Amino acid sequence: MKDLVTIENLSRDFANTKALNDVSLAIKPGSYTVLLGPSGSGKTTLLSILGGFLQPSSGRVLINGADCTNVPPAKRPTATVFQDYALFPHMTVENNVGFGLRMRGVDSATRTARAEEMLTLVGLAQSAGKKPHQLSGGQRQRVALARALIVEPAVLLLDEPLGALDLKLRRQMQDELKAIQKRVGTAFIHVTHDQEEAMALADHVVVMNNGEIEDEGTPEKVYAQPASRFSATFMGESTIINNHAIRPEHITIVKSKGRLGSATVADIVYQGSYKRVLAKSDATQFIIRMPAETTLTVGETVQLDCASNHMIKLLR
Amino acid sequence: MMLRLTSSIYAALIYGFIFLPVFVLVLFSFQASLFPIPPFNGPSLRWYAAVLADKRLVAGLGNSILLALSTSALATVLGFLSAWGFARFQLPKSGLMRGLITAPLTISYLIIGMGLLVFFNWIGIPKSLIAVGIGHVVINMPLCFAIIYSQMGDHQANIERAARDLGAPEWKVLSLITAPLLWPAIFASFFLSMTFSWDEFVISFLLTRFDTTLPVEIWNLLRAGLNPKTNAVGSLVFGVSILMAILFEVFAFRKRPA
Amino acid sequence: MALISNRAGWASVSPALGWTLVFFVLPFAAMLAISFYPQDGSGFSLAAYTQFFASPSYYYALFNSLEVTGLVTAISILLAYPFAWILADVVPERWQRLALTLAVLPFWTSYVVRSYSWLLVLSENGLVNATLVKFGILSAPIQLANTRGATVIGFVHFFVMLLTLTIYANLKQLSPNYRKAAADLGAGPIRSFIHVVLPLTLPGIMVGAFLTFVLAIGDYITPQILGGNNELLMPQLIMMQIGRRGDFTSASALSIILMLVVTLAYLLCARWLKIERT
Secondary structure (H helix, E strand, O other): OOEEEEEEEEEEEEEEEEEEEEEEEOOOOOOEEEEEOOOOOOOHHHHHHHHHHOOOEEEEEEEEEEEEOOOHHHHHEHHHHHHHHOOOOOOOOHHHHHHHHHHHHHHHHHHHHHHHHHOOOOOOOHHOOOHHHHOOOHHHHHHHHHHHHOOOOOOOEEEEEOOOOOOOHHHHHHHHHHHHHHHHHHHHHHHOOHHHHHHHHEEEEEEEEEEEEEEEOOOOOHHHHOOHHHHHHHOOOOEOOOOOEEOOHHHHHEOOOOOOEEEEEEEEEEEEOEEEEEEEOOOOOEEEEOOOOOOOOOOOOOEEOOHHHEEEOOOO | OHHHHHHHHHHHHHHHHHHHHHHHHHHHOOOOOOOOOHHHHHHHHHHHHHHHHHHHHHHHHHHHHHHHHHHHHHHHHHHHHHHHHHHOOOOOOOHHHHHHHHHHHHHOOOHHHHHHHHHHHOOOOOOOOHHOOOHHHHHHHHHHHHHHHHOOOHHHHHHHHHHOOOOOHHHHHHHHHHHHOOOOHHHHHHHHHHHHHHHOOOOHHHOOOOOOOOOHHHHHOOOOOOOHHHHHHHHHHHHHHHHHHHHHHHHHHHHOOO | OOOOHHHHHHHHHHHHHHHHHHHHHHHHHHHHHHHOOOOOOOOOOHHHHHHHHHHHHHHEEEEHHHHHHHHHHHHHHHHHHHHHHHHHHOOHHHHHHHHHHHHHHHHOOOOOOOOOOOOHHHHOOOHHHHHHHOOOOOOOOOOOOOOOOHHHHHHHHHHHHHHHHHHHHHHHHHHHHHHHHHHOOOOOOOHHHHHHHHHHHHHHHHHHHHHHHHHOOOHHHHHHHHHHOOOOHHHHHHHHHOOOOHHHHHHHHHHHHHHHHHHHHHHHHHHHHHHHHH
């Protein structure tokens, strides 16, 4: 399958740091890509460059084979959902959604019909006549989505779209985003710092740090085989020993001597369906996931074990 | 790019329009001959000398400065006290009273001056600098109140509560905590009042007879038609204003809290 | 909420309140009173007001004021908006403060002097006439000063600066994401302006226009210096009552009428803004 978007050796300098450092990436058609990383990782910079709001210092962006590096946002086959939604406050929901079509010279009747379609897709058909300030955060987010999708972009760019929502609403919106993406078939590129969000939505995760790509692949692959120390500790948690990473659910407490040696329980955090246990030995801090019924006391010495195939060698 | 070019031309035209009269003013203040009109014979400082020698102008200048300083100080103090009172206490009909205090902001100076003229005439206060001073406080106090009141939010209130909790009496809270925290607002109020008082014409014109302020003295000069002396005093005022602004910038930067 | 008695609060606000009552409310009441009670002691009379509606030379002053102020407001907005937009969007960020300061600089001369300066430019022997005559474009100087045009120019000069500042602040306050979204959806700079920026800055323009109206209609200095006595505006008419005739009654009545006009404008403006908000 030919790549939809090709990012070649993209760099972006900023003051005396590199916001992006020689980043290359390929996006497949119909995929849901999540750019995952902490603030300052370069993920938002990359998204801005893809959208045409920022110029790279070097490198190229190709969309459908065409070099779009210097093409302004209006002429690119991309559409962006902004972090604060940027809905035009003086226009109704319907006019907001129809704006892109209006710019393309589509007549009023068609615009209304298409806007109604899109609003139905996002579940807001009855809100067509309302103004943005009359809607809740989640509703505004959906309008922003409809407004971007209506112009049928090749790629939809989303800049931390769920950041402003509370946990329950976020989970709900994640499900909806995924469903809409499957329905519409457009490639989504979604920026977030929330690794759970990444795992829930992506079929292609790109872990970024310090302007570079640390790791890439399906969520299952990145979780099971993290390429770098950063990736192992940012996407999920890990215990790091001798350049190997071990996931918390793979460490067990045994009665006899374990492969990982002994450690002292330092902290036990109850999380409902499990307990998160921190144990320390001289050299290592262990993060262990234990069943909720486990009884341990702080200060207790335990023997830790794990299977050899669960010790993942890190490349960086 | 086309946009850049038209923008530059337009901006240049507007700047030109803005600077034209001042340019002519300053240029012909250095006129050597008798009239501030082309052709320009000069440069000469004779008109600046004439200004400094003109006792009325110099007196007017002194009066303006004195008036600006004293009325601004009073306006700021009254504004501060009332802002504090309304912000920290639940006074009945607070909205109404605050509206009353800020009402003068919406009334033309001419009408305020007229009112004072009629009122003073009625109760027998003669035309004088004091009368003008009263008027200047009337126009500037609402401004001081509005600026300082807008800065007295909950954040401030919590810091004051902490001070009270630690045992400070009310007047100490006011002088050691509230006032210093509000320093930028107080300074801005004072500075703005100075600016408005210094340049104020109508109220000064209506309420003075012999001792008067600089703008009124300049107005009197205008009776004599186009006169390079007017250019000179205008340019001097201009120069001093710029100097004050530069000093303000420097001062404000030094005073920035860490 | 206050743990200390309200007495301290009352003590604190009394001076300002007292000052306002004695030196603002009372004078206003006195002015109102005297407009109904002429100084010759003839008792209650509406003469000062009826005189206004009866003599053309009086009510024309109001019409002239409204016309001039309307003209000034419209021209100033049309000139200032593009200028403010250039300062906010075209000029690079780090030069904007300097650009603004430069635009405001010439107004640090006193207001009286600034108006006088336009006389230097527009009078018979002033810069414009002298230059045009010298280059043979005119054979004799033309009347530029002491006209309504001169007053308008004098006002526009000041209010372009004021409106530039307010519109600039307004533009800066607008989230850049609105424009990015418009661009992203296919709007070029002109359409982005018409559909997004202009509607969103309209309330701010309205406020600026109102400010211009209020300040201009109550200004005595500019029309007196530049317009002369050929066409009187309201402030000049008012001053004339005091100066020439010492007629406080007429002056007060005219001032009240002027104030009512301004209040009417304020109510209209507030109503419009409220409608805009929904």
